Amino acid sequence: MTTETKAKTVLSVRGLNLYYGRAQALFDISLDVRERSVLALIGPSGSGKSTFLRSLNRMNDLVKDVRITGEVFWRGKNIYAPGVDLVEVRKKIGMVFQRPNPFPLSIYDNIAYGPRIHGIRDRRRLDEIVERSLRAAALWDEVKDRLHESALGLSGGQQQRLVIARVLAVEPEIVLMDEPTSALDPISTARIEALIDELRSRYTIVIVTHNMQQAARISDETAFFLNGRLIEHAATAELFQRPKRKETEDYITGRFG
Amino acid sequence: MTAKIVDRVMTAVFYLIAALLVVLLVGLLGYILARGLPKLSWTFLTSPPQSLSAGSGIGPQLFNSIYMLFLTMLFTVPIGVGGGIYLAEYARPGRLTDTIRAAIEVLSSLPSIVVGLFGLIVFVYYTGWGYTLMGGALALMLFNLPLMVRTSEEAIRAVPHEQREASLALGVSRWRTITDVVLPSALPGIVTGAILTAGRAFGEAAALIFTAGMSTPRLDFHDWNPLSPTSPFNPFRPGETLAVNIWKVNSEGLIPDAKEVSAGASAVLVIAVLLFNLMARFLARVFYRRMTAAKL
Ligand SMILES: Nc1ncnc2c1ncn2[C@@H]1O[C@H](COP(=O)(O)OP(=O)(O)O)[C@@H](O)[C@H]1O
Numbered sequence A: 001m002t003t004e005t006k007a008k009t010v011l012s013v014r015g016l017n018l019y020y021g022r023a024q025a026l027f028d029i030s031l032d033v034r035e036r037s038v039l040a041l042i043g044p045s046g047s048g049k050s051t052f053l054r055s056l057n058r059m060n061d062l063v064k065d066v067r068i069t070g071e072v073f074w075r076g077k078n079i080y081a082p083g084v085d086l087v088e089v090r091k092k093i094g095m096v097f098q099r100p101n102p103f104p105l106s107i108y109d110n111i112a113y114g115p116r117i118h119g120i121r122d123r124r125r126l127d128e129i130v131e132r133s134l135r136a137a138a139l140w141d142e143v144k145d146r147l148h149e150s151a152l153g154l155s156g157g158q159q160q161r162l163v164i165a166r167v168l169a170v171e172p173e174i175v176l177m178d179e180p181t182s183a184l185d186p187i188s189t190a191r192i193e194a195l196i197d198e199l200r201s202r203y204t205i206v207i208v209t210h211n212m213q214q215a216a217r218i219s220d221e222t223a224f225f226l227n228g229r230l231i232e233h234a235a236t237a238e239l240f241q242r243p244k245r246k247e248t249e250d251y252i253t254g255r256f257g
Numbered sequence B: 001m002t003a004k005i006v007d008r009v010m011t012a013v014f015y016l017i018a019a020l021l022v023v024l025l026v027g028l029l030g031y032i033l034a035r036g037l038p039k040l041s042w043t044f045l046t047s048p049p050q051s052l053s054a055g056s057g058i059g060p061q062l063f064n065s066i067y068m069l070f071l072t073m074l075f076t077v078p079i080g081v082g083g084g085i086y087l088a089e090y091a092r093p094g095r096l097t098d099t100i101r102a103a104i105e106v107l108s109s110l111p112s113i114v115v116g117l118f119g120l121i122v123f124v125y126y127t128g129w130g131y132t133l134m135g136g137a138l139a140l141m142l143f144n145l146p147l148m149v150r151t152s153e154e155a156i157r158a159v160p161h162e163q164r165e166a167s168l169a170l171g172v173s174r175w176r177t178i179t180d181v182v183l184p185s186a187l188p189g190i191v192t193g194a195i196l197t198a199g200r201a202f203g204e205a206a207a208l209i210f211t212a213g214m215s216t217p218r219l220d221f222h223d224w225n226p227l228s229p230t231s232p233f234n235p236f237r238p239g240e241t242l243a244v245n246i247w248k249v250n251s252e253g254l255i256p257d258a259k260e261v262s263a264g265a266s267a268v269l270v271i272a273v274l275l276f277n278l279m280a281r282f283l284a285r286v287f288y289r290r291m292t293a294a295k296l
């Protein structure tokens, strides 16, 4: 457990409200994310977990008619302030989606895509990055002999690790994951969970999961969302064993959701 | 009548309609090819036409058709794909987008003869060019742009949203995401659209009669300077295409073998258009396999 309160805060959310058109989806959320820790976001479906996660690297900007108030501080700057470099934000705060979404390219080109666009042309450096990222995502041994085959030929679990490798290739500090194992079988899920456990020493991870056992297994802290509100945020063991709020207790004991 | 009988009868009716279509197509193609194929020879395909005597070839017309097609695609593809990108990626719902869509709709429903008359006014008289391949190519562009825009837009929209998100989440800009992820994935659809457009352009006559003219100057095929008036590559010379030639030979040809010449030219035209369609299907399949298959 790495929940010493001394750990540095990397992301600091203050008074975040989000509206899809007229419907408010997030209500006044404030929350700190500690460096090199795993934060799990749990809550029933539709409670705003994905919406919250996507507001941490401004992916909600892509949705039409979204309005956001409040602040998200990263490295001391509000990422919603005018003039913020979105490229930098999204590079350093990477994202893994629910369904594996490799590009219809070779395994190699999937990983090299980000670094190439960010200006790395040297073949040897790209080779290095590809190998390092695939190793970090625990996929190297399985694909090293077929780097130039299509990524679409990989299994779902391999594709999801490929996607994680693709994110790691642009050297993020924070990796956001939105139910990364919900489309996978139990064995692939176990692999991804083991991978997350390895990544926690170098990266900060925020992961949405609908699976409370998963949250309990892999996270240092857990935040419980309900109807667009952050109900409770605490060290994982504490939140599951001694929830402070009635709603949290109802949820983790399976009384709803 | 029981539902079962109705079902049987309707099935039979649909089979009949399908059979009728096939018979029509085979009959039409068979007729054109049976009349035209015997006429085809290397000399016929390469020699110039005669104005009064027998023994016409379609060499210059064939060349004009291909060159005109090249010019047309040179304008149609970039502008069409650009329009497709705009409508699929940037256009916000609203008055402007509605107007653009309505304009495309109207443009696509204009009879080609009307496009030809418009071309006559603008590309022939207003510009002072006279009848030119360029004018013809621009008229064909107007005629084909809606199809190209529409197929590109559809192909671009069909690219899964997840792929765009994946790219944007890596810190890649909107534009680079379009050029590096969306367009490659949409390429099969765009290429198919382009080839279908090409087939249409190749067979078009009405839009060209008033823009590219019904004659071809004496061409010197050794002269490759596109500025020289006798060069085949000069886009600002009149250039009668194969389809226009068929129309002309049939309607006002004075040569004794007009029937055979037009039959031969028709066969060439039909074969070319068929090839375009087969190529479109073939490429679409190849691309599809390339994009989805496990092994490259
Ligand atoms: N793109 C969108 N447009 C409009 N409403 C949305 C959109 N995405 C999510 N919502 C709404 O916002 C609420 C929270 O959704 P979401 O963040 O996806 O929840 P969760 O991930 O916890 O299941 C839901 O009521 C959902 O219907």
Ligand SMILES: [Mg+2]
Residues within 6 Å of the ligand: A049, A050, A051, A178
């Ligand atoms: Mg969700």
